[in-house]
Amino acid sequence: MEESGTKVGSPPGGGDRAQADPEQVRRTVADAFAAAGSGGVVHAVDIDSGVQFEYGADDPVALASVCKIPVLVELHARSDEGTVDLSSRVHVRATGRSPGPTGLSVMLDPVDVSLRDLAYWMISVSDNAATDVLCDLLGLDAINARMSGLGLKEVRLEGTCRDIYDAFDEELGGADVLDLSDTEVARLRASRVLHIPTATRGTPRSITTLLSMIWRDRAASPEACAAMRRILGLQVWPHRLRSGFPDDRVAVAGKTGTLPFVRNEVGVVEYPDGGRYAVAVFTCPDSLAYANPPADAVIGTVARAAVDCIRAAQPTD
Numbered sequence: 384m385e386e387s388g389t390k391v392g393s394p395p396g397g398g399d400r401a402q403a404d405p406e407q408v409r410r411t412v413a414d415a416f417a418a419a420g421s422g423g424v425v426h427a428v429d430i431d432s433g434v435q436f437e438y439g440a441d442d443p444v445a446l447a448s449v450c451k452i453p454v455l456v457e458l459h460a461r462s463d464e465g466t467v468d469l470s471s472r473v474h475v476r477a478t479g480r481s482p483g484p485t486g487l488s489v490m491l492d493p494v495d496v497s498l499r500d501l502a503y504w505m506i507s508v509s510d511n512a513a514t515d516v517l518c519d520l521l522g523l524d525a526i527n528a529r530m531s532g533l534g535l536k537e538v539r540l541e542g543t544c545r546d547i548y549d550a551f552d553e554e555l556g557g558a559d560v561l562d563l564s565d566t567e568v569a570r571l572r573a574s575r576v577l578h579i580p581t582a583t584r585g586t587p588r589s590i591t592t593l594l595s596m597i598w599r600d601r602a603a604s605p606e607a608c609a610a611m612r613r614i615l616g617l618q619v620w621p622h623r624l625r626s627g628f629p630d631d632r633v634a635v636a637g638k639t640g641t642l643p644f645v646r647n648e649v650g651v652v653e654y655p656d657g658g659r660y661a662v663a664v665f666t667c668p669d670s671l672a673y674a675n676p677p678a679d680a681v682i683g684t685v686a687r688a689a690v691d692c693i694r695a696a697q698p699t700d
Contacts, residue, residue: 403692403693403695403696404692405436405692408436408688408689408691408692409438411688412425412438412685412688412689413438415681415684415685415688416666416681416685418677418681419666419668419677419678419680419681420668420669420670420677420678421646421666421667421668421669421677421678421681422666422667423438423439423664423665423666423667423681423685424438424439424440424442424444424587424664424665425437425438425439425440425587425662425663425664425665425685425686425689426438426440426586426587426588426590426591426662426663426689427591427660427661427662427663427686427689427690427692427693428591428592428595428660428661428693429658429659429660429693429697430594430595430598430599430651430659430660430661431658431659432697434693434696434697435693436689436690436692436693437587437588438685438689439587440586440587440588441586441587441588442586442587443537443579443580443584443585443586444579444584444585444586444587444647444665445576445577445578445579445582445583445584445640445642445645445665446538446582446583446584446585446590446640446647447583447640447641447642447645447647448509448514448638448639448640448641448647449585449590449638449639449640449647449648449649449663449665450540450583450585450640451505451506451509451514451638452506452590452593452594452615452638452649453526453529453530453538453540453593454502454505454514454517454518454521454526454540455502455505455506455611455614455615456529456530456533456593456597456602456603456611457521457525457526457529458498458502458517458521459502459602459603459607459608459610459611460529460602460603460607461521461525462603462607463603463604463607467498467520467521468498469497469498469499469502470497470498470499471497471498472495472496472497472498473495473496473497473498473501473516473520474493474494474495475487475493475494475495475496475512475516476493477490477491477492477493480512480515481511481512481514481515481543481544481545481548482511482512482544482545482548483509483510483511483512483544483548485508485509485510485511486504486508486509486510486511486512486513487504487510487512487513487516488510488511488512496513498517498520499610501513501516501517502517502614503614503617505517506614506615506617506618506638507614507617507618507619508619509620509638509639511544511545512544514543514544515543515544515545518540518543518544519543523540523541523542523543526540527539527540530593533593533596533602534592535585535589535592535593537584537585537586537588537589538584538585538586538589538590538593539583539584539585540583541576541581541582541583541584542576542583546576547576547583547642550574550575550576551571551574551576551643554570554571554574554575555567555570555571560643560671561671561672561673563671568671571643571644571671572644574643576642577642577643577644577645587649587663587664587665588663590649590663591649591661591662591663592661594649594650594651594661594663595661596608597611597612597615598612598651598659598661612636612651615636615637615638615650615651616634616636618636618637618638618639620639621635621637622679622683623639623646623648623664623679623680623682623683624637624648624649624650624652624662624664624682624683624686625683626679626680626682626683626684627682627683627684627685627686627687627688627690628652628683628686628687628690632654632655633652633653633654633655634652634653635650635651635652635653636650636651636653637649637650637651637662638650640665641673643671644667644668644669644671645665645666645667646666646667646668646675646678646679646682647663647664647665647666647682648664648682648686649661649662649663649664650662652686652690654694658694658697660690660693662686662689662690664682664685664686666678666681666682
């Protein structure tokens with residue numbers, strides 16, 4: 384695994400400059416999570432200098448759809464190796480698709496689509512059906528082995544998107560998640576797909592490391608990493624992370640993740656001055672509401688606080 388870098392407060396280089404106060408920023412982050420009715424953890428790192436901010440950076444968390452980034456990496460790495468042709472087409476039947484609220488999961492007709500475009504659907508609209516077509520092709524064991532080979536043993540996929548839906552159906556008997564009894568809510572909180580070590584999981588630091596590898600052309604070939612960066616920049620729901628970086632001159636690319644009691648976004652923020660920061664925010668709101676603006680907004684709030692802390696710690700000479 385790449386070196387985790389220098390923590391905020393002891394950045395590389397010298398020179399007289401104002402120092403960031405990471406402890407104060409951590410208090411600000413904790414207060415922001417509390418105000419949003421959510422727990423959470425954060426890691427951010429300057430991709431080029433290694434200066435970082437951490438708040439629970441090594442705590443294992445449920446990835447939810449953030450797990451689609453390892454699938455993306457495996458697909459492109461296999462293309463590099465010549466065992467997968469991204470332009471090859473697959474037939475996706477109209478029936479038997481993995482459930483979900485977007486993309487192929489809700490389309491009604493058979494589809495013939497390239498692997499490259501399945502990857503686009505997987506990231507851009509978090510298409511569960513497209514994801515599981517790719518997972519069936521690549522194999523979860525191979526994806527996990529790829530992550531281990533990159534030094535990211537903390538990142539592990541324990542099932543497909545269909546497996547998550549099946550687990551909830553089994554544990555709740557098909558009850559509507561917004562109309563649960565107190566007993567059912569407690570059962571949902573204890574679901575095997577939400578809790579470590581049975582959940583698909585990672586840590587904030589492992590995910591920012593993976594993003595840094597993609598942005599530094601170390602997760603696969605430079606051509607493959609460029610293709611992954613393009614796809615991650617096409618996500619259609621950037622509002623969580625983007626809310627902390629409203630300036631159009633700042634580029635944001637990333638991936639959301641949402642399950643009951645889980646609301647995440649990870650990504651890379653690129654400033655016009657060349658600063659590049661990988662950020663991972665994982666939250667666990669108390670509310671089961673799907674529309675939860677405060678839980679969305681706190682992701683941007685704490686991401687901005689983390690990046691500002693890193694930027695304040697950079698040499699000025």
